[in-house]
Amino acid sequence: MEKIKGRHTPLRRSLWIVGTYLLVGWLWITFSDYLAQRWFPDPETLSRVQTYKGALFVLVTALVLFLSLLRQFISDRTLLSLNVHQQEEIRELNQFRESVIERANVWINVLDSKGRVVLWNKAAEDISGYPREEVMDSDDIWQWLYPDEEDRARIRERADEILRDEGEVVGYETWITTRDGHERQLSWNSRSLRNNAGEIAGSIAIGQDITDIRNAENTLRWRERQLSTIMDNLPGMAYRCRYDEFWTMLSVSNGCLELTGYEPDELVNNSLVSYAELIDEAGNETILRTVESAIGNAEPFSIEYSITRKDGRKIWVWERGRGVEGEGELVLEGIVLDISDRKELEEELSELATRDSLTGVLNRREMTRILEEEIARAKRYDRELALLWIDFDHFKAINDDHGHAAGDSVLKAASGLLAESVRSVDSVGRFGGEEFVILLPEMDRREALETAERLRRLVCDTPQPLGHGNTVTMTISIGVSVFPDHGEGADALCAAADRAMYQAKADGRNQVVLAPLTEEAHNP
Known part of the structure; x- marks a missing residue:
C-alpha cells in the first residue's frame, strides 16, 4: 500500500498545481476585469489596460513557472547527483565485499537473529568444504560442522549469547568437521550486529584456521621437550654464551651442577659467578686465542683446560663449540665435558711410558x-x-x-x-x-x-x-x-x-x- 501511495504522489501534486493555477487564473481574470471596468470607464483606456493586464499576467505566470521549473531542476539535479553517489557507494560496497570479504583468507559469515546463515564468504567455503548455496538461509550448518551433540549444544549456546548481545568472543577455539570428514581447528572472533533502528539483527563471526599453527606449536613443544631431555641427559654441560671477557652464559643445561657444582641460575648472566672466573688466567688466554682463530676461520673449536669447581676441586674439561649469529650478536654454542678421569689415565700412561x-x-x-x-x-x-x-x-x-x-x-x-x-x-x-x-x-x-x-x-x-x-x-x-x-x-x-x-x-x-x-x- 505504501508503494502504491508513493507512486501516486507526483500525480496528486501535479493535479494540485494545475488546479491552483486555474483557480488563480480565474480569480485574476474575473477580479482584474471587474476592477478595470470600474477604474477605467473609457473604452479606449480600458482596452489598453486589459492589454497591459494580460501581458502582466503572462509575465507573472512565466516568472512563477520559471522559478518552479528552476527549483524542480535543482531538485532533480540534486537527486541525480545523490543517485550517482549512491550508485558509486553501492559499487564500492560491492567491490569491498568482493575484495575484502570474498577474497579474505579468513572465514567470514553472518547469521540472522535466528542463527541462519546470510553471508558465507569464499574462505568459509574452502575451509569447511560447504558451498554457499547449501548453507544460505539455513541453520543446518551447525549440525554439519559440529556432529557431536554436546559439542554442538555448547557452541550454539555461545553463539546465542552473542545474538542476545550478552558479550562477544575473542580467540574462542573450536574443532569443526569439514565436508570431507577431516577435522580443523579454528579461532573465532564474533559479535552481534544491529540494524538502523538499533535492534539486534544478527551476528558476524570471523574464523582463522589455526590447525597448521597448532600442529607446528605442538611439534615445536615436542622437539623442545625432546631437546631438553637430551640436553639434561648429556654428559657434561651444554651452553650458549656471549663472546665476551666473562664468557657470560645465556643458558646452560642441568649438567652444569654436576660439572661445576653451581646451579644453572647461578652461572647464567653471571648471577653469582662468571664462567671465566672458574678458569685459571693462563687457561682463559689459551681459550681466547683458540676461539678467535676458530671464528676467524669459520670453523668449530676444541680445547682442554682446567676449572675450579664450587667445592674448590680442580677438574680437567674438554670444550667443543662454535660461533653463531644470535639476536644481532655473535654467541658461542657448545658442550663442556669432564675429562679428569681421562687426564689421570693419560698421566698414568705417560708415567708408564717414561x-x-x-x-x-x-x-x-x-x-x-x-x-x-x-x-x-x-x-x-x-x-x-x-x-x-x-x-x-x-x-x-x-x-x-x-x-x-x-x-x-x-x-x-x-x-x-x-x-x-x-x-x-x-x-x-x-x-x-x-x-x-x-x-x-x-x-x-x-x-x-x-x-x-x-x-x-x-x-x-x-x-x-x-x-x-x-x-x-x-x-x-x-x-x-x-x-x-x-x-x-x-x-x-x-x-x-x-x-x-x-x-x-x-x-x-x-x-x-x-x-x-x-x-x-x-x-x-
Missing part, C-alpha cells in the same frame, strides 16, 4: 731423551754436565741365594735411595738389569766425584730389604764422565762412564772411577 715399571725411576728411552736435551742446553750455555754409571756389585748372588723377588726388592729400595739423595734437577734412570744412570746438570768433575762418592757410601752403609724383614748389605761401582771432557754426545758420555764403571769393578768394586780425558780435553 718410568721403569719395577723401580719407578726413568726408563732407558726417557733417560736418553733427557740426556740429549741437557747436552744441547750445556752446549748452548757453555756449561758442564756429569754422568754417573752405577752397577750393583755381586747382584747375581742375591738372586741366586734369595730369589728374584728379593733381588727386585733390593733394586727398588736402592734406586729409591739414590733418587732421594740427589737434587731435584738431577735425573735417575735404569738402563737395564742392575745398571743405573744419574744425570747431574751443571756439575764439574770435582763435584761429580764428590756426589758419586757420597752415593757409594750411602748405599754401602744402608742395608737393603730382601723382604719378610730380612736385609742385605750392598755395594755399588760407579763410573763418572763429564761433558765436554769425556765426549760431546750422549753415546760418547755413556760409553766413557760405562768403561769407568767396569774399571771400578776391575779395581775391586765398591769404588768410584773417573773416565780418562779425551785427547781434546788433554790438549784444549
Whole structure:
C-alpha cells in the first residue's frame, strides 16, 4: 500500500498545481476585469489596460513557472547527483565485499537473529568444504560442522549469547568437521550486529584456521621437550654464551651442577659467578686465542683446560663449540665435558711410558731423551754436565741365594735411595738389569766425584730389604764422565762412564772411577 501511495504522489501534486493555477487564473481574470471596468470607464483606456493586464499576467505566470521549473531542476539535479553517489557507494560496497570479504583468507559469515546463515564468504567455503548455496538461509550448518551433540549444544549456546548481545568472543577455539570428514581447528572472533533502528539483527563471526599453527606449536613443544631431555641427559654441560671477557652464559643445561657444582641460575648472566672466573688466567688466554682463530676461520673449536669447581676441586674439561649469529650478536654454542678421569689415565700412561715399571725411576728411552736435551742446553750455555754409571756389585748372588723377588726388592729400595739423595734437577734412570744412570746438570768433575762418592757410601752403609724383614748389605761401582771432557754426545758420555764403571769393578768394586780425558780435553 505504501508503494502504491508513493507512486501516486507526483500525480496528486501535479493535479494540485494545475488546479491552483486555474483557480488563480480565474480569480485574476474575473477580479482584474471587474476592477478595470470600474477604474477605467473609457473604452479606449480600458482596452489598453486589459492589454497591459494580460501581458502582466503572462509575465507573472512565466516568472512563477520559471522559478518552479528552476527549483524542480535543482531538485532533480540534486537527486541525480545523490543517485550517482549512491550508485558509486553501492559499487564500492560491492567491490569491498568482493575484495575484502570474498577474497579474505579468513572465514567470514553472518547469521540472522535466528542463527541462519546470510553471508558465507569464499574462505568459509574452502575451509569447511560447504558451498554457499547449501548453507544460505539455513541453520543446518551447525549440525554439519559440529556432529557431536554436546559439542554442538555448547557452541550454539555461545553463539546465542552473542545474538542476545550478552558479550562477544575473542580467540574462542573450536574443532569443526569439514565436508570431507577431516577435522580443523579454528579461532573465532564474533559479535552481534544491529540494524538502523538499533535492534539486534544478527551476528558476524570471523574464523582463522589455526590447525597448521597448532600442529607446528605442538611439534615445536615436542622437539623442545625432546631437546631438553637430551640436553639434561648429556654428559657434561651444554651452553650458549656471549663472546665476551666473562664468557657470560645465556643458558646452560642441568649438567652444569654436576660439572661445576653451581646451579644453572647461578652461572647464567653471571648471577653469582662468571664462567671465566672458574678458569685459571693462563687457561682463559689459551681459550681466547683458540676461539678467535676458530671464528676467524669459520670453523668449530676444541680445547682442554682446567676449572675450579664450587667445592674448590680442580677438574680437567674438554670444550667443543662454535660461533653463531644470535639476536644481532655473535654467541658461542657448545658442550663442556669432564675429562679428569681421562687426564689421570693419560698421566698414568705417560708415567708408564717414561718410568721403569719395577723401580719407578726413568726408563732407558726417557733417560736418553733427557740426556740429549741437557747436552744441547750445556752446549748452548757453555756449561758442564756429569754422568754417573752405577752397577750393583755381586747382584747375581742375591738372586741366586734369595730369589728374584728379593733381588727386585733390593733394586727398588736402592734406586729409591739414590733418587732421594740427589737434587731435584738431577735425573735417575735404569738402563737395564742392575745398571743405573744419574744425570747431574751443571756439575764439574770435582763435584761429580764428590756426589758419586757420597752415593757409594750411602748405599754401602744402608742395608737393603730382601723382604719378610730380612736385609742385605750392598755395594755399588760407579763410573763418572763429564761433558765436554769425556765426549760431546750422549753415546760418547755413556760409553766413557760405562768403561769407568767396569774399571771400578776391575779395581775391586765398591769404588768410584773417573773416565780418562779425551785427547781434546788433554790438549784444549
